Amino acid sequence: MEDETEKQKQKKHSAMLERLSKRGQTRSTNPESSAESTSSFFSRFSTLKTSIESQLDQSQSFSSDPTNLKLHFQSISQSISDLEKLVAENSYLLPSYDVRTSLKTVSDLKNSLENLTNQLIPKRKFSFKNKPTKKDDKDTAIPQPKQPSQLSTLDTRLAVRESPGFRNKVGEVLVARFRGSEVGEFAVSDLDSCEVRILGSVRALFVHRLKNSRVSVGPVTGSVLIEEAEGCVFVLASHQIRIHAARKCDFYLRVRSRPIIEDCNGVRFAPYCLSYRGIEEDLRGAGLDTETGNWENVDDFRWLRAVQSPNWLVLPESERVGIVDLSNLKNGDEEI
Amino acid sequence: MGLLSIIRKIKRKEKEMRILMVGLDNSGKTTIVLKINGEDTSVISPTLGFNIKTITYQKYTLNIWDVGGQKTIRSYWRNYFEQTDGLVWVVDSSDLRRLDDCKLELDNLLKEERLSGASLLILANKQDIKGALTPEEIAKVLNLEAMDKSRHWQIVGCSAYTGEGLLEGFDWLVQDIASRIYMLD
Ligand SMILES: Nc1nc2c(ncn2[C@@H]2O[C@H](COP(=O)(O)OP(=O)(O)OP(=O)(O)O)[C@@H](O)[C@H]2O)c(=O)[nH]1
Ligand SMILES: [Mg+2]
Numbered sequence: 193m194e195d196e197t198e199k200q201k202q203k204k205h206s207a208m209l210e211r212l213s214k215r216g217q218t219r220s221t222n223p224e225s226s227a228e229s230t231s232s233f234f235s236r237f238s239t240l241k242t243s244i245e246s247q248l249d250q251s252q253s254f255s256s257d258p259t260n261l262k263l264h265f266q267s268i269s270q271s272i273s274d275l276e277k278l279v280a281e282n283s284y285l286l287p288s289y290d291v292r293t294s295l296k297t298v299s300d301l302k303n304s305l306e307n308l309t310n311q312l313i314p315k316r317k318f319s320f321k322n323k324p325t326k327k328d329d330k331d332t333a334i335p336q337p338k339q340p341s342q343l344s345t346l347d348t349r350l351a352v353r354e355s356p357g358f359r360n361k362v363g364e365v366l367v368a369r370f371r372g373s374e375v376g377e378f379a380v381s382d383l384d385s386c387e388v389r390i391l392g393s394v395r396a397l398f399v400h401r402l403k404n405s406r407v408s409v410g411p412v413t414g415s416v417l418i419e420e421a422e423g424c425v426f427v428l429a430s431h432q433i434r435i436h437a438a439r440k441c442d443f444y445l446r447v448r449s450r451p452i453i454e455d456c457n458g459v460r461f462a463p464y465c466l467s468y469r470g471i472e473e474d475l476r477g478a479g480l481d482t483e484t485g486n487w488e489n490v491d492d493f494r495w496l497r498a499v500q501s502p503n504w505l506v507l508p509e510s511e512r513v514g515i516v517d518l519s520n521l522k523n524g525d526e527e528i
Numbered sequence: 529m530g531l532l533s534i535i536r537k538i539k540r541k542e543k544e545m546r547i548l549m550v551g552l553d554n555s556g557k558t559t560i561v562l563k564i565n566g567e568d569t570s571v572i573s574p575t576l577g578f579n580i581k582t583i584t585y586q587k588y589t590l591n592i593w594d595v596g597g598q599k600t601i602r603s604y605w606r607n608y609f610e611q612t613d614g615l616v617w618v619v620d621s622s623d624l625r626r627l628d629d630c631k632l633e634l635d636n637l638l639k640e641e642r643l644s645g646a647s648l649l650i651l652a653n654k655q656d657i658k659g660a661l662t663p664e665e666i667a668k669v670l671n672l673e674a675m676d677k678s679r680h681w682q683i684v685g686c687s688a689y690t691g692e693g694l695l696e697g698f699d700w701l702v703q704d705i706a707s708r709i710y711m712l713d
Contacts, residue, residue, distance in 0.1 A: 269610070276607075280580035280593070291577045299607050355624060355659050376658030377622040395657050396622055414657075414689075417554055417623070434554055434574055436599070449573035454598055479570065491576060493600040 230290075233282045237294060240275045244268060244301055251308050258313070265309055272301050355379045355398070361386050370394055370410075371470060380407060389518050391468050393478050397430070408466055408516050411478035427466045427516050429480045435459065442507055444516075445487040446480055453504055454493040460507040463487050468518040544589045545705050548608050548646075550637065551618035552630055553597035556653040559688040560618060561594045564698065569688065574598060578608070585702055602633065609642040613705045614649065616697075619670075621652045621660035621685070631670050638675070647704040648681040649697050656687040680704050 247268050254261040279286075279294045286294070357379030358366045363386065368378070370392030380388055381400040390397075390409040397409060399418040405425075412430035421438040429446040438456045445451055446464035453459060463483065475481040488506055495501035549557045553574060561581050562569045575596035583590045593608050595601075617634055620626075637643065650672070652663040661669070663685035675681060682700045686693025 273610075277580065280578060283577055283579055295577045295604070295607075299604065302607055355622070376660065379625070381625075396654075398623065398625060400625060414654075415554055431570075432554070432572070432574065434598075448571045452574045452598070454600055491574070493576070493598050 229282070230286060233278070233286065236278060237275070237297075240271065240278065241297060241301070244271050244275065247271065248301070248304055248308060251312060255312050261312060265305065265313075268305055272298065272305065275301070357381065357398075358383065358386070358388060365389070367391075371474070391518060393474050397428075399426075408518060410466070410468070410471060410474050411480045413478045425513070427464065429464050429466070429475065429478070431479075443487075444513070446475075446483060447486045448480065448484055450486055450489045450491050452491045452493060456492070456494075457503045459504045461487050461490060461504065462507040462512050465513065465515050466518070467515050543587060544591060545613045545702065545709075546611050547590055547592045547614040547616060547701070548612045548643075549592060549594045549616045549618060550605055551597055551616075552620065552623070552626060552633065553599070554623065555597060555618040555620040555630075556688045557594050557597065557616075557618045560651065560653065560686075560694060561592055563688050563691055564592075564694055577601070577604075585698065588702055588706065590702070605637070606640070609640055612643055612646045613709065614701045615643055615646040616701065617648065617650045619650065619652050619666055620654055621662075621666055622654045622657040624661065627661075627666075627669050634670060638679070644678075645708075647701055647708070648679055649701040650681065650683040651693070651697055652683060652685045653688055655685045655693065656689045680708075 247264070251261070251264060251268075254264050276298045279291065279298060283291050355377045356375070358368075358381075359379070360382045362384045365387045366383075367389045368391070370378075370390065375392075375394045377396040377398060378390065378394045379398045379400070380402065381398070383401075383405045384403045386402075386405045388405065388407040388409075390407075393411045393413055394409075395412070396414045397412045397416045399407065399416070400420060402421045402424050404423040406427075407424065408427040410429070412428065414430070415432035415434065416428055416430045417434050417436075418426070418438060419436045421435075421441050423439075424441045425444075426441065427444040431448045433443075433445060433447050433451040435441075435443070435451065435453045436455055438453070438459050440458040442460045442462065443451070444462045444465050451461070464487070472481065490501075490504050492501035492503050495503060549561065551557055558572050558575055558579065559569050561579070562572065565581055565583055575594065575598075578593060578595040581590075581592045581594070583592060595605055595608055615637070617637070619630055623630075638648075650666070650670070652661070652666040654660050655662075663683050667673070667683050672681065672683060682697070682704075684693050684697040684700065686697055688694070
């Protein structure tokens, strides 16, 4: 019985995936050049926007007729949703700056609508949720979803579990080797004036509160998340890199996607430059053996404008460190 | 006829469901959506605004809104609340340090009047990572048992990496929404 449903599920799943991947193909063979579709996007966008704005302007004239006013607002709301959908559908082709400004427009229109609604339609005393009738018709026809019952029997101690990592050190050299072993997440936090070297790959790397330290790591097959760093140098290869609240740090990166910064300043970027015996193999294993050039495609979430963000820059070649070679590590370093 | 019933009627005809995916940055939302859609997940950048995917799932059309979770853009989430049938909250089960943040943001979301009728699926993602918390542990940390009794919710462990658990989660969500919205069919 159990088996049967499991099989059915599997079958359903693979059928779905197949169907969906076919859909994807037909879509991607669509011979539309992106420049063409960008300009047609903008003309459709501005037509829709203008029509919504004029609809909003007309709202006052309905103010004495609540039924029609509601319908009017409903239709505006629908148009805004359509506009939003248009942006969303084009968000893959559009430059990120245009996505942002279009989103801002949508959001402003929504706010105007919300304000007008509050202004022209008096608020009800009771929220919909409190109406007993709704509950009733729900209860009669629908089986309640099963609550995960095993939760109640779970013991109350949720140990403050920690991931493997280096924590709370000052002025030390910290070395970890993960070559050939299966490692999950690794955390590096609360270090001052340390040198961290991680050889081999991990799936996820979390970095938190580092000062005046150097961190060099082999390929990360998932993502790196860095929060609060000051005066540090990072040498990292990863599928994704997110940097939050870093000041005066240098990053030598190889990334498959665009690195992002948020609440940073004085951060500089250069290409990856790590070396140790076997790194080529590790990089290949992680799908990071080719330079993507993404180390300089930094997106600053705090900077909405099309011009270069003042928070980061490309590290001038003359100031780069050259190759960081970890091949000849001395014994006696702290290792795990 | 009230606004809500009009919307319901339109949706019922088209068998459409609007699903909103949110969660902290780095939790795996975009990877999950692309995986479900059978697309390549090897190069994904952090989401600057949002993406939308229309997926046919069983006999329904799911409009999945995948919204970026970086701190700067969390304030935009509220723009997507309207008409949401299903809410998917994605958790990075290996990010132990930010679970407090995760709980805080989820609690805020659940206070939203406009989301009060939405079914809630919590995906405890990245189960493939050694050291990740189990769905039971995540449920405990997020204190899900204390949730408003009228909310339909479910937590499922999954991995966007292997695909495990995704189908189970979405099956529950779609069935739950269908039983509320389309029960008259
Ligand atoms: N090991 C593992 N890694 C995962 C899994 N799901 C996602 N990741 C990785 O986690 C990182 C973040 O994934 P995204 O899908 O970009 O996360 P997101 O939630 O969309 O992030 P924002 O767009 O910033 O909100 C990527 O490097 C993924 O490869 C998983 O199940 N297992
Ligand atoms: Mg994303």
